[in-house]
Amino acid sequence: MIVYGMVCSGQTSITKSKPSHKAGRRGGSSVAASPSPFRTATTSRALLARARHLRLGAIAPLPRRCDFASALAFGRAMKSAVLPSQRFSQERIVFAITVVLFLIFSATLDRFLTSANLLSLLQSVSVLGILGVGMAIVVIGRGIDLSIVAVMAIPVAWLLTMMDHGVAAPLAFALGLGFALAIGALNGIFIAYVEAPALFATLAIGAFVYGFGRSQLFSQDIIALPKSESWIAAVGRMHIADIPIAVLFFAVICAAGSLALKYTKIGRFLYLMGENYLAARITGIPTRPMIVLQYVLSSLVAFVAGVVTAAEVTSMNTRVVNSTLIYDVILVVVVGGIGLSGGKGGIRNVIVGTLLIGILLNGMTILDVRYTLQNLIKSLILLVALLVDSAVNPRDEQTAQQGDI
Amino acid sequence: MTRHKIIALCAALVLCSSAAIADGLVDPGRSPYVEALQGKKVVFLPLAMGFDLAEGWTSGVRQAVEGSGGTFSIRDPNWSTDAGAQALTELISEKPDLIVVHNPDVQSYARLNEKAEKAGIYVIQVNMRSSYSTDGYVGADWLKVGEAEANALIRKCGAGTSGKVAIVQGVLTAATSVYQIGPILDVLAKHPEIKVVSNQAADWDASKARALTATVLQQNPDLCGLISFWDGMALGSSAAIAEAGKTGKVYVVTNGGGEQMACDNLDNGSFDEYVSFDVPRQAADMNDMIETLFQAKQKPGAVKISLYTPNQILTKADLKPGSCWSMKSLPKH
Numbered sequence: 001m002i003v004y005g006m007v008c009s010g011q012t013s014i015t016k017s018k019p020s021h022k023a024g025r026r027g028g029s030s031v032a033a034s035p036s037p038f039r040t041a042t043t044s045r046a047l048l049a050r051a052r053h054l055r056l057g058a059i060a061p062l063p064r065r066c067d068f069a070s071a072l073a074f075g076r077a078m079k080s081a082v083l084p085s086q087r088f089s090q091e092r093i094v095f096a097i098t099v100v101l102f103l104i105f106s107a108t109l110d111r112f113l114t115s116a117n118l119l120s121l122l123q124s125v126s127v128l129g130i131l132g133v134g135m136a137i138v139v140i141g142r143g144i145d146l147s148i149v150a151v152m153a154i155p156v157a158w159l160l161t162m163m164d165h166g167v168a169a170p171l172a173f174a175l176g177l178g179f180a181l182a183i184g185a186l187n188g189i190f191i192a193y194v195e196a197p198a199l200f201a202t203l204a205i206g207a208f209v210y211g212f213g214r215s216q217l218f219s220q221d222i223i224a225l226p227k228s229e230s231w232i233a234a235v236g237r238m239h240i241a242d243i244p245i246a247v248l249f250f251a252v253i254c255a256a257g258s259l260a261l262k263y264t265k266i267g268r269f270l271y272l273m274g275e276n277y278l279a280a281r282i283t284g285i286p287t288r289p290m291i292v293l294q295y296v297l298s299s300l301v302a303f304v305a306g307v308v309t310a311a312e313v314t315s316m317n318t319r320v321v322n323s324t325l326i327y328d329v330i331l332v333v334v335v336g337g338i339g340l341s342g343g344k345g346g347i348r349n350v351i352v353g354t355l356l357i358g359i360l361l362n363g364m365t366i367l368d369v370r371y372t373l374q375n376l377i378k379s380l381i382l383l384v385a386l387l388v389d390s391a392v393n394p395r396d397e398q399t400a401q402q403g404d405i
Numbered sequence: 406m407t408r409h410k411i412i413a414l415c416a417a418l419v420l421c422s423s424a425a426i427a428d429g430l431v432d433p434g435r436s437p438y439v440e441a442l443q444g445k446k447v448v449f450l451p452l453a454m455g456f457d458l459a460e461g462w463t464s465g466v467r468q469a470v471e472g473s474g475g476t477f478s479i480r481d482p483n484w485s486t487d488a489g490a491q492a493l494t495e496l497i498s499e500k501p502d503l504i505v506v507h508n509p510d511v512q513s514y515a516r517l518n519e520k521a522e523k524a525g526i527y528v529i530q531v532n533m534r535s536s537y538s539t540d541g542y543v544g545a546d547w548l549k550v551g552e553a554e555a556n557a558l559i560r561k562c563g564a565g566t567s568g569k570v571a572i573v574q575g576v577l578t579a580a581t582s583v584y585q586i587g588p589i590l591d592v593l594a595k596h597p598e599i600k601v602v603s604n605q606a607a608d609w610d611a612s613k614a615r616a617l618t619a620t621v622l623q624q625n626p627d628l629c630g631l632i633s634f635w636d637g638m639a640l641g642s643s644a645a646i647a648e649a650g651k652t653g654k655v656y657v658v659t660n661g662g663g664e665q666m667a668c669d670n671l672d673n674g675s676f677d678e679y680v681s682f683d684v685p686r687q688a689a690d691m692n693d694m695i696e697t698l699f700q701a702k703q704k705p706g707a708v709k710i711s712l713y714t715p716n717q718i719l720t721k722a723d724l725k726p727g728s729c730w731s732m733k734s735l736p737k738h
Contacts, residue, residue, distance in 0.1 A: 110624070117623040124616030214455060220732070221455040222611075222637050224666055237648045244648070313611040313641045319453075320610065322484050365620040371577055371606040 091337035091349050093388050097381065098356040105363040112366060119244060125358035126246035127305050127312075131325075132332040132350040133257045134301030139333055140261065141294045142274040142342025143198040147187060147206030148302045149326045154213035155180040156306030157316040161218040164226040177303055183209055184299025188292030202295075210321045225314040236311030246308050253301060258347040270294060274342030332357060335385055356381075441699040442473035446501035450492055452509055454481045456637070457664035457732050458684055459507065462531060464735040465688025466505065470695065475502075486513050493517045496526075503527040503695060508535045510578040522706040527698045529691060532682075533580035538709050541694040545660075545682035546713035547581060551588035553716055554632045554658045557678045559596050561656040562629035570630040571603040571621045573614050573642055582606070582634055589632065602628070611641030618645035628655050636661030636670070636679070643675035653677075662687075663717065668729035671721050679719040685730050687714050 106113040131148055138145045159176030163169060183205065190201040214221065225233055238245045261267035269290055272280040281287045310316045336353030338345030360381065364374045447470045451459035463479060470477040480496065482489035486509045496504055497520055504526055508514050515535040521528050522539050532544035558570050572589065574582045586604075593599050603621045607614035614633065622628055622645060631646070633639035639659035646655045656677045661667055663681035670676045690712045701708070719728055 114623070117620070120619040120623050124619060127612065219455055220457075220460075221453060224640075227669065233644075236644070309612055313615050313644050315611055315637070315640050317611055317637070319484060320612070323608070323610065361616070362620050365603070365605060365617055366624050368603050368605065371574075 089337055090335075090385070091345070091352055094335055094337065094356055094385050095352045097385060098352060098359060101356070101359050101363065101381075105359065105366075109363065109366050112363065115242070117362070119242065119247060121358045121362040122247045122250070123244040124361060125354050126244075126250040127309050128325075128328055128332060128357065129250045129350060129354035130253050130301060130305040130308065131329045132336075132354055133253050133347060134298035134305070135329050135333045136338055136345065136347060136350045137257060137261070137270065137301070138198075138294050138298045139338050139340060140274050140342060140345060141270040141291065142277060143191065143291065143294060144202065144330075144340070145187065145295060145298045146199065146202040146326060147183065147209060148202075148298055148329060149323075150206040150209040150213075150321045151180050151183050151299045151302040152306040152309070153316060153318045153321050154209050154217070155183070155303055156310050157223040157318050158213060158217045159307075160223040160225060160310060160316055163229050164223075169229060177300075180299045180303035180306075181296055184296035185292055187299070188295035191295070192288040192291035206321070210318070214318065221318045223316045223318070225310060232311050233314045236308075236314070246312055249304065249308050253304060254347050254351060257301075261346055266290070266293065271343050274344070276343070328357070331382065335382060437700055438696070439473070441696060442470060442475040445470075445475040445503065445699060447475055447477050447503045447505065447695065448480060448496055448501045449477070449505045449507075450480045450482070450489060450496070451507040452482070452489070453484045454479060457666070458532065458662045460732055460735060461662060461664070461684035461730065462505075462688050462691065465685060466691050466695070468736070469692040484509075486510070490514060490517060493521065497521050497524050500524065500526060503529065503698065505529045505531060505691065506535075506539075507531050508533040508580060510576075511536050511580050511583055512578075525705055527695075527705045529694055529698075531687070531691065534584075535580070538711075540698055540705055540708060540710065542711040543687055543690045543694055544714060545581075545687075546716065547584035548588045549713070549716050550660050550680050550682070551585040552592055553680045553718060554585075554660065554678075555589045555592035557658045557718075558630040558632065558656065559592070559599060561677075562599055563596075564598060566629045567600075567625075567627040568598045569600050569602045569625050569628050570632070571618070571625075571628060572601060572605070573617060573631065573633045573638065574604070574606040575609045575634045575638060577606045579609075585634055607638055607641065609635055609638050611638055611644070614638045614641030615645045616641075618642040619648070622646065622649045622651065622655075630656040630658065633657065633659040635659065636664075636667050636676070639676060640670070643670070647675070663719070663729050665729045665731040665733075667719070668724055671719055671724055674721070677720065681717040681719055681729075682714040683717055683730075690714065 111117055131152065134148055135145060155176040158179060159172050162172040162175065167175075187202050187205050190196045190205065191198050194201075235245060240248060261270065269280070269285050272283075272285060273287055273290060277287065306316065332353035333350060334340060334353075335356065336345065336349030336351070338349045357378075360378055361374075364377065369377070447466070449463060449466065451463070453459060454463070467477045480489075480492040482492055489509060490513060493504070493506070493514055494517060497517070504521055506514060506518060506528060508518075508530060510533070512535070515537040518528050518530065518535055518539050519537045527541075528539035529541040529543060530539055531542075534542050534544070562568050562570055570593070572586070574586060576582060590601075593601060602625050603617075605617050605621075607617055618631065618641065626649075628651075631642055633642050636659050639657060643652070643657050646652055646657065652674050657675065658678045658680070659676055660680040660682070662684035663679075664684070667676065667679050667681065671679055694710065694712060697710070
């Protein structure tokens with residue numbers, strides 16, 4: 001609708017100011033008299049030029065009239081052009097594969113379909129899912145956060161080190177969280193204000209954080225939970241109504257992320273920025289502060305994931321920064337159907353992607369499939385998902401113009 | 406007269422020699438020892454710094470080498486095999502006198518180890534041997550470690566139990582995994598009452614080990630024992646066991662360098678049996694090897710010596726102060 005308003009106001013001003021071109025400078029006053037905030041000769045023309053430049057007409061035919069009905073029609077046309085077809089979206093394909101796997105495993109494996117096993121399945125991918133939510137927030141706003149694993153590991157490892165040196169738990173938590181948020185802000189500032197590409201900025205900052213942590217904050221690469229803080233381990237082992245605490249954290253993060261994306265201004269802005277950054281910017285969305293905010297949010301989520309991990313395994317393994325976890329996180333996001341070109345998908349996609357990985361891992365562990373073979377099976381299923389998606393949903397005009405990451 | 410002269414001469418000789426004894430004798434063997442390490446350049450290439458084994462070895466070897474007038478430096482590839490191979494290649498052209506190499510797997514550094522030796526550099530491999538044997542190997546005897554772990558389960562999971570055991574390996578290509586799994590399976594194969602219900606890899610990662618163990622426990626609630634290939638990773642398995650309320654019911658056997666964390670976890674019941682390859686002792690063995698090589702002055706590659714560390718089996722019952730060493734008490738460098 002914002003886009004529509006843009007185009008629409010541009011069009012009307014052109015029709016109104018057409019005679020004024022012929023009649024010399026009078027056009028300026030006729031435009032100034034109109035009530036729309038966009039109606040100054042320069043901005044209208046600039047907006048239409050911008051609309052043409054962005055080739056909005058290529059996505060959906062620009063409306064001829066400027067009434068509410070045609071605005072709605074234009075909005076619908078835009079939506080169907082921009083969003084993947086609902087019948088065979090990647091999310092549905094992956095969901096279908098997940099369901100099929102689930103049914104196969106339920107039918108063939110003893111004790112697969114027990115509530116305890118399903119909860120343990122969920123628990124084993126909870127941290128991955130939480131990180132997926134953080135990554136989704138960034139990817140929807142057309143960014144990427146490769147530092148997310150470093151932010152999960154290093155501030156939490158520092159937090160454990162501080163507690164080991166006798167810093168009181170609340171202060172240690174506050175400092176650890178502050179550190180994580182500061183890294184997020186740094187990511188955002190580099191991307192929004194220095195205008196460094198997200199891919200490189202977050203990659204470099206992730207490496208910086210890891211190096212800084214390992215050389216300045218602590219010297220070990222696995223930090224054990226101090227004996228004095230065994231309550232954290234007790235919390236990590238807790239089940240509330242039989243549900244492991246990690247799963248609850250995943251659920252809460254998903255709910256919060258979903259509500260924020262759907263119902264808050266910030267969430268809507270993120271979609272708009274992801275869909276069309278320039279359009280979002282000229283319609284007055286504070287895009288730069290929003291970019292900073294989205295990376296701060298992903299760091300916050302990563303910190304939560306780190307605390308959950310530390311509580312679960314009573315230690316923080318900073319080696320995880322050099323592992324393939326970051327690819328798994330991106331995988332969960334992309335396979336669930338959140339396009340890397342931004343503006344698409346939601347938390348539901350993360351959940352679907354996480355479930356697929358969880359069911360695969362659980363089933364293959366029960367079957368005691370050899371580890372190397374597991375990697376093969378996992379990658380084959382993902383390749384099938386990508387193949388089906390690219391066959392059913394060919395790359396649209398918009399992706400072709402903007403490109404993926 | 407002549408008799409008097411002889412007596413006087415004898416007396417003079419005795420006096421002289423006793424004076425010499427009072428001044429002290431020079432130990433003829435000492436100077437080769439003192440000079441052996443003078444100005445010698447020793448470089449350590451670990452998998453990474455910042456974990457108990459590497460820190461323990463470094464501390465011990467650094468003290469000995471620098472104390473004898475040599476120099477000691479570290480190249481830290483931080484778990485990257487590529488960076489490690491790169492560092493080793495650079496070292497070959499830099500030509501230090503001795504390299505202590507910690508191999509990431511059996512193959513990656515094998516050729517480079519050989520090349521270094523041919524270039525006239527002594528090469529000592531620690532804890533994980535590559536497929537090429539160099540001047541020295543100091544480290545755990547993985548065959549014995551595997552056998553000890555398997556025997557522990559045979560003792561605990563025999564008749565009267567389910568006999569079900571699980572194995573959690575590390576990175577599958579690591580020498581520790583490769584050399585450890587063989588003897589375990591060999592020993593277990595002789596005992597048909599023991600059934601391996603799961604044999605998986607968790608890439609040295611406690612989180613992966615936790616997820617894996619939780620699934621195995623769901624499937625086999627009557628699991629009797631579990632072998633984890635490394636103490637840092639075993640923390641994940643024991644967390645899953647504790648969460649399922651089965652601490653003490655599943656016998657957890659693991660191995661490592663005997664750092665304080667191992668004793669703490671034996672004490673709190675997270676681990677039940679621990680095969681320790683004593684890291685301070687390994688550092689002392691490395692020093693012996695370095696001294697021997699420099700004093701023997703053989704051409705690099707001329708001799709091949711192995712020093713396997715005797716395993717120390719720890720359980721909660723035989724823990725005493727000093728059973729473990731502490732990384733925190735190592736001198737800072």
